[in-house]
Amino acid sequence: MDFPILALLDEGACYHKLAALLHPEGLTCPRCGARDGLGVHRRHRAPVLDYQCAGCGCVFNAFTGTSLQGTQRSCAELLLALRGICQGVPTARLARELGCDRKHLLELRHRMQALAQRAAGRQLPLTDPEVEADEMFQNAGEKRRPAPRPPGPAAAPGQQEAGARQLG
Numbered sequence: 001m002d003f004p005i006l007a008l009l010d011e012g013a014c015y016h017k018l019a020a021l022l023h024p025e026g027l028t029c030p031r032c033g034a035r036d037g038l039g040v041h042r043r044h045r046a047p048v049l050d051y052q053c054a055g056c057g058c059v060f061n062a063f064t065g066t067s068l069q070g071t072q073r074s075c076a077e078l079l080l081a082l083r084g085i086c087q088g089v090p091t092a093r094l095a096r097e098l099g100c101d102r103k104h105l106l107e108l109r110h111r112m113q114a115l116a117q118r119a120a121g122r123q124l125p126l127t128d129p130e131v132e133a134d135e136m137f138q139n140a141g142e143k144r145r146p147a148p149r150p151p152g153p154a155a156a157p158g159q160q161e162a163g164a165r166q167l168g
Contacts, residue, residue: 005080005097014075015047019062021082029053030065047075067115071108073100085109 019027028035029051037054044050045061052059063069068078077098084094091109095102 009076009080011074011076012047014079015062018068018075018079018082022062022066022068027051027062029056029058030060031058032056067111073108081105081108082112085112 026035027038029038032053032055034053034055038051039054040049041052041059042050048061048063050059050061063071071078073081077100080098081094084097091106092102095105098105
């Protein structure tokens with residue numbers, strides 16, 4: 001059963017968590033790298049604030065220059081999507097829980113996974129000598145093509161298919 005937990009989250013708390021994940025050292029100007037002299041420029045998308053650098057005048061927010069730049073999702077949706085991706089929840093189920101389009105969520109998933117893989121620098125080996133099957137095939141069905149189907153209807157019960165022979 002899917003459970004829509006989006007209504008249970010605080011948007012401000014989700015924004016602060018995302019900002020901390022994206023900028024663990026603290027927010028800096030993407031143009032000049034300054035940490036000081038960052039003032040609030042606009043508050044029209046609260047809790048996401050637009051900042052302006054006093055040094056170079058660059059206007060930016062916590063998502064500028066990250067894989068989340070340009071997303072139209074709320075902070076709660078982004079954090080829940082990230083949580084689901086980390087837990088290996090299938091995209092279709094996650095889209096139903098968040099009440100959004102599976103295709104767009106899959107694109108976001110791929111961007112986040114590519115970013116995580118670049119951050120890791122290489123394929124990480126499994127740390128245990130023994131693993132559970134669900135650990136190895138967590139996202140195995142995400143890119144699978146539909147199974148090939150034979151052309152035409154199936155044979156009725158008790159009838160042989162065309163070309164089939166009984167031996168013996």
